[in-house]
Amino acid sequence: MIKVEGLTKRFTPFQGVFEVNLEVGRGEVLGFIGPNGAGKSTTIRHLMGYLQQDAGRAEINGHDCWKEPVAAKARLGYLPGEIGFPQGISARTFLRMQGELRGHPDPTRRYELVERLRLRLDTPIGKMSKGMKQKLAIIATFMTDPEVVILDEPASGLDPLMQDELIALLVEAKRAGTTILLSSHIFEEVEAVADRISIIRDGRIVSHQTMDSVRAALRTTLRVTFTEDVAASSFPGFAVEQAGPRALVFRPRGDTGEIVTSLARHPVADVETERQSFRDYFREAYRGEAA
Numbered sequence: 001m002i003k004v005e006g007l008t009k010r011f012t013p014f015q016g017v018f019e020v021n022l023e024v025g026r027g028e029v030l031g032f033i034g035p036n037g038a039g040k041s042t043t044i045r046h047l048m049g050y051l052q053q054d055a056g057r058a059e060i061n062g063h064d065c066w067k068e069p070v071a072a073k074a075r076l077g078y079l080p081g082e083i084g085f086p087q088g089i090s091a092r093t094f095l096r097m098q099g100e101l102r103g104h105p106d107p108t109r110r111y112e113l114v115e116r117l118r119l120r121l122d123t124p125i126g127k128m129s130k131g132m133k134q135k136l137a138i139i140a141t142f143m144t145d146p147e148v149v150i151l152d153e154p155a156s157g158l159d160p161l162m163q164d165e166l167i168a169l170l171v172e173a174k175r176a177g178t179t180i181l182l183s184s185h186i187f188e189e190v191e192a193v194a195d196r197i198s199i200i201r202d203g204r205i206v207s208h209q210t211m212d213s214v215r216a217a218l219r220t221t222l223r224v225t226f227t228e229d230v231a232a233s234s235f236p237g238f239a240v241e242q243a244g245p246r247a248l249v250f251r252p253r254g255d256t257g258e259i260v261t262s263l264a265r266h267p268v269a270d271v272e273t274e275r276q277s278f279r280d281y282f283r284e285a286y287r288g289e290a291a
């Protein structure tokens, strides 16, 4: 499992990460989300043992990531946000070398992944497109069937079909009991696989939520159109916005019964209900509005 406690790294008084806490239990998937520059990669670099914290700690499977990086990373698959590949060799050679180095010389699993992600193995890495390199990194991450996986924006550069394939891979890994920390800007990806999400802004965790509680909190709105002009002020005490001279949008705080009763006094033409989607929640989280 992954545990980050009180992790603090001050690049400047306002840049870095400050008292970050994260926990990903065995077989659990944590979506780690937040706007650009919020501190996701910095947190992950501590888990990889690349950065030494000023305070707090990061551990994987009970091993301190800074003091015991080899033990911490023993069964780990890591997909970095920025990948530096050796340039002069083919993808085939790179994967074979990685398999041998990491004690997985049997090529069966990696060929299966190569097939699924449709990667041409004989292209020299230096001549690969961004998306091809990303596929190569995904294959290298999953080919050893790691127990713990840390992914920093894994869908970066992938076309929509390959993003779907990546989601399928993540769902399978989760079913197989893999512990996954997923930093992602792609709401479909987080929605499909995360059990919980942690939101980071300006280097600080602002919210930990289970996906079940996020789903339960997604609000329903009622869009009502009238046959004549009706002002929002006709509905005191309701959360309601004017959406046009003859249209209002209600945001029910609970039971919609009272709204319907009040509406009966007005010439209603149509009522449409709309459920807020996880996409909207994701946007609010980025803007700093999500709970």
Ligand SMILES: Nc1ncnc2c1ncn2[C@@H]1O[C@H](COP(=O)(O)OP(=O)(O)OP(=O)(O)O)[C@@H](O)[C@H]1O
Binding pocket: 011, 015, 016, 034, 035, 036, 037, 038, 039, 040, 041, 042, 043, 081
């Ligand atoms: N080595 C460094 N030295 C100084 N400042 C840094 C360093 N690395 C990151 N930062 C700063 O720390 C903050 C967090 O950056 P980080 O890369 O962790 O963000 P992120 O959440 O991964 O963003 P993105 O979504 O854009 O990848 C930013 O203000 C960044 O400029």
